[in-house]
Amino acid sequence: MEARWRLHADDPRRYCDTTRAQTLPQLFGSAYRTYLIEGEAIGLVNWRQMRPFKTTLRLVDPDLLCNPYDAADEERLRGGVEITRDGVARGYHFRRGHRDSAWPNVAEAMSWKRIAREGRNGRPQVIHFFDKLRDGQTRGVSRLAPIVERLKMEDHYSRVELQAAVINAILAAFIKSPIGPEMMEEMFGEGDGETFLNYQSDRAAFYGGRGGVKLGGARVQTLYPNDEIGMVSTARPAAQFADFEAAVLRHIASGLGISYEQLASDWSKTNYSSARAAMIEIWRGWTARRVAFAQGFCQLYFMAWLEEQVLDGHIALPRGAPDFHTFWPAYARAKWIGPGKGFVDPVKEAQAAAMRVALGLSTLEEEAAELTGTDYAENMEQIGREISAMPEGMLHPAQESFAKLLGPAVAGPAQTSED
Known part of the structure; x- marks a missing residue:
């Protein structure tokens, strides 16, 4: 099958x-x-x-x-x-x-x-x-329904910060003219607008020319008399942007049932204990949803596929077996393996898995599925082929004593190296 x-x-x-x-x-x-x-x-x-x-x-x-x-x-x-x-x-x-x-x-x-x-x-x-x-x-x-508003808020704020940063980059510097509002009012109030226009024409011609002083081949730009250069402050993103974004992402992660570190891919403020605790809590919820999905979606398709195989004779039932459709769910019972949980500390978690198996709290099949997302039966078949291919006198790592993987943590007080 x-x-x-x-x-x-x-x-x-x-x-x-x-x-x-x-x-x-x-x-x-x-x-x-x-x-x-x-x-x-x-x-x-x-x-x-x-x-x-x-x-x-x-x-x-x-x-x-x-x-x-x-x-x-x-x-x-x-x-x-x-x-x-x-x-x-x-x-x-x-x-x-x-x-x-x-x-x-x-x-x-x-x-x-x-x-x-x-x-x-x-x-x-x-x-x-x-x-x-x-x-x-x-x-x-x-699952996104409760956090749609926060998603929109974070997106809108990010866009505004980006627009402000672009505007600051475009208007990085400017030239200030000595003519202020009082002088402008005086010029136009007396009807002498021609003076102002002549002044502006002279400035435009000055900046449009190729004049300037050269020192060692390098050009030193000069300004029109009484003009000054002003710089635009480029303090973007704003100081509170990072805190606001982190707060919004924490709300979003809580709604999705995952940690902030996973959503933001920010592990800079997380130690091993915190990461491990968060992974265990999140993995419990994800495992429950994955099992439910496998039973409610994947299993139904497998039942339909298995019916075809049995009725077409590709999979023969044992002699004297009960009627297929009467015991359809039993014939189609399966365990679905998804992606493995992964490791935070591979050595410690592998040792913990071996200890759970040694104490009867778990099985090798369950540990292979949970930690690496592999099928234990397929692993054993492959290991058997690898052992048979080993030169004579060479041991496969899987043939080493299982107790060595556990370390001294499970050794009894009366045990010695000779034992």
């Missing part, structure tokens, strides 16, 4: 995608990002007869899920989701074309298609995943 799944999911020809644009891990990643931004992820399980694996996945923009003809919500139709008396989603109405697309097609933008949630034998046809926050909710809510 795993071998055929890898053929399907990792095929570089991308037959698993209805649009042939992404591999299956990429599709799941795109769906998860859509869920984080829009609050929901939608996929259609299609059937393409001419492909090596007929089951394919098509991601759908949540904007296309809406009531036909943009009608108001009703008791049994809310946000494009058709529900039963018990509140079960049984059908979805999709707009055939986005009304804000660059190639407007009125016929498609004003036509809808209804797709049932499940097909024959309960085969998933529409996968709709979102966090249900209250009873009766049929659509997801974006």
Whole structure:
């Protein structure tokens, strides 16, 4: 089963995608990002007869899920989701074309298609995943909704600071004329505007000429009599800009469920203990969301794919096995592995993982998945091949005593080096 799944999911020809644009891990990643931004992820399980694996996945923009003809919500139709008396989603109405697309097609933008949630034998046809926050909710809510105002504030303030810095750079210096408001009023009040015009013409001719004193080939610029050079202060960004931006980013990070350091990529004020504590707290929330997404989105597609493989005879059930559709969830039960947590201190965390396994608090499979995002079974197969390729008398690192990795922290008081 795993071998055929890898053929399907990792095929570089991308037959698993209805649009042939992404591999299956990429599709799941795109769906998860859509869920984080829009609050929901939608996929259609299609059937393409001419492909090596007929089951394919098509991601759908949540904007296309809406009531036909943009009608108001009703008791049994809310946000494009058709529900039963018990509140079960049984059908979805999709707009055939986005009304804000660059190639407007009125016929498609004003036509809808209804797709049932499940097909024959309960085969998933529409996968709709979102966090249900209250009873009766049929659509997801974006995690960015509570922080949209702060995002706009930070963006607007940054733009204003940038504009001010550009203006300061353009007007870096200027020349001050000795003629003040009193002299201007005196000139024009007596009707002697010609004197002022002559004065300005002389200044323009002076600055427009190529005159000046040269010392050693270098030109020394001279000013018109009584003129002065003034400089514009370039104190940009403002002194409070960094503090304001940090405060806004902290609010945004709190709304997203991550740390300020991760959002701003600013680790200058963080030590190991703080970074480790923040990672543990954040990882707990991300793990919960990732597990929920795997069960509510990825698992449904895997069930549809597995049904095809069993019914077509590519995967044979053991003799005397229970009926497939009766025990479908049990046959399709799987553990989904995502990206690893990574390391702050690789040595300490590897030792801690070994200690958890030694004390029975965890397993090698769980530690491999959590720390590095790898499959322990595949790791063991590869290590077996590496050991067989080793020259005689040479030991593979994995063959060393497991206790050496733990160090003296778990050694008993009666243990000696000879033991």
